[in-house]
Amino acid sequence: AHRTALYPGTFDPMTLGHLDILKRASRLCDKLVVAVAINRSKNPLFALSERVEMVENVVAPFRERIDVEVLPFEGLLIHFVESVGANMIVRGLRAVSDFEYEFQMAGMNDRLNPDIETVFLMADPQYQTIASRLVKEIARLGGDVSQFVTPEVEIRLKDKYT
Numbered sequence: 001a002h003r004t005a006l007y008p009g010t011f012d013p014m015t016l017g018h019l020d021i022l023k024r025a026s027r028l029c030d031k032l033v034v035a036v037a038i039n040r041s042k043n044p045l046f047a048l049s050e051r052v053e054m055v056e057n058v059v060a061p062f063r064e065r066i067d068v069e070v071l072p073f074e075g076l077l078i079h080f081v082e083s084v085g086a087n088m089i090v091r092g093l094r095a096v097s098d099f100e101y102e103f104q105m106a107g108m109n110d111r112l113n114p115d116i117e118t119v120f121l122m123a124d125p126q127y128q129t130i131a132s133r134l135v136k137e138i139a140r141l142g143g144d145v146s147q148f149v150t151p152e153v154e155i156r157l158k159d160k161y162t
């Protein structure tokens with residue numbers, strides 16, 4: 001069967017944690033859709049187009065094996081999943097602290113559409129504690145974020161904060 005996975009997030013900005021989950025997800029499906037949320041309520045540092053570009057710039061190697069699309073989305077996640085014809089939603093789990101929120105989201109999305117499965121993946125331990133929010137804080141305060149993001153994202157963060 002043809003499997004399409006959708007990995008949704010804010011990606012503000014994309015980190016090596018996101019990238020690790022992306023790589024793992026790319027091995028589970030024939031097509032991967034990375035859905036970048038407009039997420040006005042989170043007041044993102046990066047514009048939607050920048051967040052899409054940052055993801056776009058790392059998915060190129062996956063295209064040798066599978067079909068990949070990076071698309072912006074607004075509105076209800078489950079509607080977007082249905083509109084692209086995906087069978088599963090991929091989410092990353094970091095610590096116990098992620099669990100409550102992810103548990104609720106997966107449960108409610110399952111009620112909205114029981115045919116779509118949420119799949120949880122864990123990143124490699126070296127990436128498990130990386131969070132976009134803390135990466136932004138470190139960059140804003142002049143710290144070194146090179147262990148947490150790609151060189152491209154590091155440059156973009158420097159540009160934002162100088």
Ligand code: COD
Nearest residue numbers: 008009010011017037076077091092093105123127128130
């Ligand atoms: N290791 C492992 N996983 C990670 C790491 C890491 N270091 N960093 C991030 N992740 C995972 C996150 O746990 C998450 O699963 C994914 O990567 C994306 O993370 P973020 O922070 O970029 O994205 P979120 O969590 O802000 O995305 C939330 C959505 C935009 C998907 C959500 O708010 C949503 O679906 N909004 C649409 C409205 C809707 O449908 N609401 C009802 C939901 S039931």
